[in-house]
Amino acid sequence: MIELENVSCGFGGTPLFSGLSLSLTPGSFHFLTGPSGAGKTTLLRLCYADLRADQGQVRLFDQDASSLGRDGVAMIRRRIGVVHQNCAFLDHLTIAENIALPLTVADRAAEAAGNLPELLAWVGLTAQAGQFPPELSGGERQRAALARAVIMSPDVIIADEPTGNVDWEMSQRLLTLLVELNRMGKAVLIATHDLTMIRTMKAELSARVLRLKDGELVQAGAEL
Amino acid sequence: MKAVLDLIVGDPQADRAVPHTGITARLTVFATGVMAFLAVLVLALSMTAGRVADRWADELAQAATLRLPADADAATIEKALEILRTTPGVAAAKALTEAEQQALLDPWLGPNLALDALPIPQLIEVIADDPPYDPEGLQARFAAELPDAVLDDHARWRAPLLKAANRLRLVTWLVTLLIGAALAAMVVLAAQASLAANVQVIHVLRLVGARDIYIARAFVRRFTLRAAFGAALGALAGVIVVQLVPVGDAPGSFLAEIGFQGAGWLWPLVIPLIAAIVAFAATRAAALARLKEQT
Ligand SMILES: Nc1ncnc2c1ncn2[C@@H]1O[C@H](COP(=O)(O)OP(=O)(O)OP(=O)(O)O)[C@@H](O)[C@H]1O
Ligand SMILES: [Mg+2]
Numbered sequence A: 001m002i003e004l005e006n007v008s009c010g011f012g013g014t015p016l017f018s019g020l021s022l023s024l025t026p027g028s029f030h031f032l033t034g035p036s037g038a039g040k041t042t043l044l045r046l047c048y049a050d051l052r053a054d055q056g057q058v059r060l061f062d063q064d065a066s067s068l069g070r071d072g073v074a075m076i077r078r079r080i081g082v083v084h085q086n087c088a089f090l091d092h093l094t095i096a097e098n099i100a101l102p103l104t105v106a107d108r109a110a111e112a113a114g115n116l117p118e119l120l121a122w123v124g125l126t127a128q129a130g131q132f133p134p135e136l137s138g139g140e141r142q143r144a145a146l147a148r149a150v151i152m153s154p155d156v157i158i159a160d161e162p163t164g165n166v167d168w169e170m171s172q173r174l175l176t177l178l179v180e181l182n183r184m185g186k187a188v189l190i191a192t193h194d195l196t197m198i199r200t201m202k203a204e205l206s207a208r209v210l211r212l213k214d215g216e217l218v219q220a221g222a223e224l
Numbered sequence B: 001m002k003a004v005l006d007l008i009v010g011d012p013q014a015d016r017a018v019p020h021t022g023i024t025a026r027l028t029v030f031a032t033g034v035m036a037f038l039a040v041l042v043l044a045l046s047m048t049a050g051r052v053a054d055r056w057a058d059e060l061a062q063a064a065t066l067r068l069p070a071d072a073d074a075a076t077i078e079k080a081l082e083i084l085r086t087t088p089g090v091a092a093a094k095a096l097t098e099a100e101q102q103a104l105l106d107p108w109l110g111p112n113l114a115l116d117a118l119p120i121p122q123l124i125e126v127i128a129d130d131p132p133y134d135p136e137g138l139q140a141r142f143a144a145e146l147p148d149a150v151l152d153d154h155a156r157w158r159a160p161l162l163k164a165a166n167r168l169r170l171v172t173w174l175v176t177l178l179i180g181a182a183l184a185a186m187v188v189l190a191a192q193a194s195l196a197a198n199v200q201v202i203h204v205l206r207l208v209g210a211r212d213i214y215i216a217r218a219f220v221r222r223f224t225l226r227a228a229f230g231a232a233l234g235a236l237a238g239v240i241v242v243q244l245v246p247v248g249d250a251p252g253s254f255l256a257e258i259g260f261q262g263a264g265w266l267w268p269l270v271i272p273l274i275a276a277i278v279a280f281a282a283t284r285a286a287a288l289a290r291l292k293e294q295t
Helices: A040-047 A070-077 A095-105 A109-122 A138-150 A168-183 A195-204 B002-009 B012-016 B022-062 B074-085 B098-109 B135-145 B155-197 B199-207 B212-244 B262-293
Strands: A002-010 A015-024 A029-033 A055-060 A080-083 A156-160 A187-191 A208-213 A216-219 B063-068 B090-095 B122-128 B150-152
Touching: A002 A040, A015 A040, A015 A055, A015 A216, A029 A040, A029 A195, A040 A055, A040 A156, A040 A187, A070 A080, A070 B199, A070 B212, A080 A138, A095 A109, A095 A138, A095 B199, A109 A138, A138 A156, A138 A168, A156 A168, A168 A187, A168 A195, B012 B212, B022 B155, B022 B212, B022 B262, B063 B074, B074 B090, B074 B122, B074 B135, B135 B150, B155 B199, B155 B212, B155 B262, B199 B212, B212 B262
Parallel strands: A029 A187, A029 A208, A080 A156, A156 A187
Antiparallel strands: A002 A015, A002 A055, A208 A216, B063 B122, B063 B150, B090 B122
16 A cells, blocks of 8 residues: 655755665554654655655555645545654644544544544543643643544554653553554554564564664564 | 535634634735725715716706897897797707896805896707707807807717716726725735745645645635625725715705615625625635645
């Protein structure tokens, strides 16, 4: 569904990585780790057409990302649920409205009525539904971001540090959801520093762990 | 058409996606209000001018005056009347009595004038028939038979009057058009400012899969409704002011008639609609163009 082939990308001349390839297929589960500043967020942004590759090819749902118009990008993004590292909420809308936003902008707001309460309960934000993003804690915002990422029931879920600010118990709960969605055939890609989480999950899943370091993407193995 | 319907009844959520910016909103309402107000005044002026000019022209077209020297005797007057009566296209001809002449002069010279002390020309009122007489032919006939008589057929008053009235109408329409253009420009500027202030919001909307048209709709809906609202207020204020213009005591004076009549009343009602259409088109074009630039 998402394929990167020999991709290089960087800011201001020097590429962060080059010759990088990655393929997300239905039902696949990937962790992406690496030191801060290695380019994890950059790599994820390539996957939802928020950045263009300098070289190489990015294929999103069998379409060449570089040839997508703005509407084409919008359509692709409706099939990819993203938890952004900085959450990217609209501060003037309530948490419930923010979570429903992907449906709203797709003119499918009516569908939110069914899913939303369940989703809010599941990320533990029922009580906060009417609050505004700046009033929430970092962890609460991340949970809301995850709820927004899955509300469209996307084919691919991409999460950038989704558990950075939540406690162990909550991060287990969030991951369990991602695992469930993965079992339903969705491709999941999570960027995280949290090696403990990776170790726990790896045992349960046939998850692949990729490590981005010094411009190279390598499969991490036994050292985890 | 569907876009317009969507806009009016449409999903208020589309509007909510973009935060309200208090100052742009109020300025847009204010500026459209002022423009609608001016448009109402200008249109009222235009219609009044048109009406007054039409009537003057009508009155002048019907009546002409034959002027005889002050010392004209009864035989000369009778001869003039005879010529007029035998001219095809003259419905009636009547020598004004002393009292009538006095009444005509009253407004200019006051009522206590001793008319016979002054060499006042004798006037004969000539009412044209339909079809009217040929003024040049009549002029020629008087030149031959009664060289002292001067036919004042008012055409030379009428032509410049009509011309002036038509100019005035043209100018007021031009002013109205300019007001519309200024409204469009103002709405474009306000929409641009609003789009620029909401770069971050637009980015987030795009991240969750919003298409340009969706984002544009939020802005278009808002500016259209604001323009319509502002223009309605402005038009209302304009109508009130037009109605309040002090009515001159002289009937038939220009000021006594200022305002709308009959179908003219449609204009103040149509102005908010036109403002809304202008705002809709202007914001839509501005928003889509801007969204194209901003990735
Ligand atoms: N928009 C940008 N303009 C310029 N440089 C950028 C931009 N975004 C990222 N970078 C640079 O690219 C590098 C990689 O950034 P990126 O956010 O991908 O790292 P990361 O692996 O996600 O780090 P972290 O683990 O801290 O989130 C950093 O050095 C960053 O400064
Ligand atoms: Mg990052």
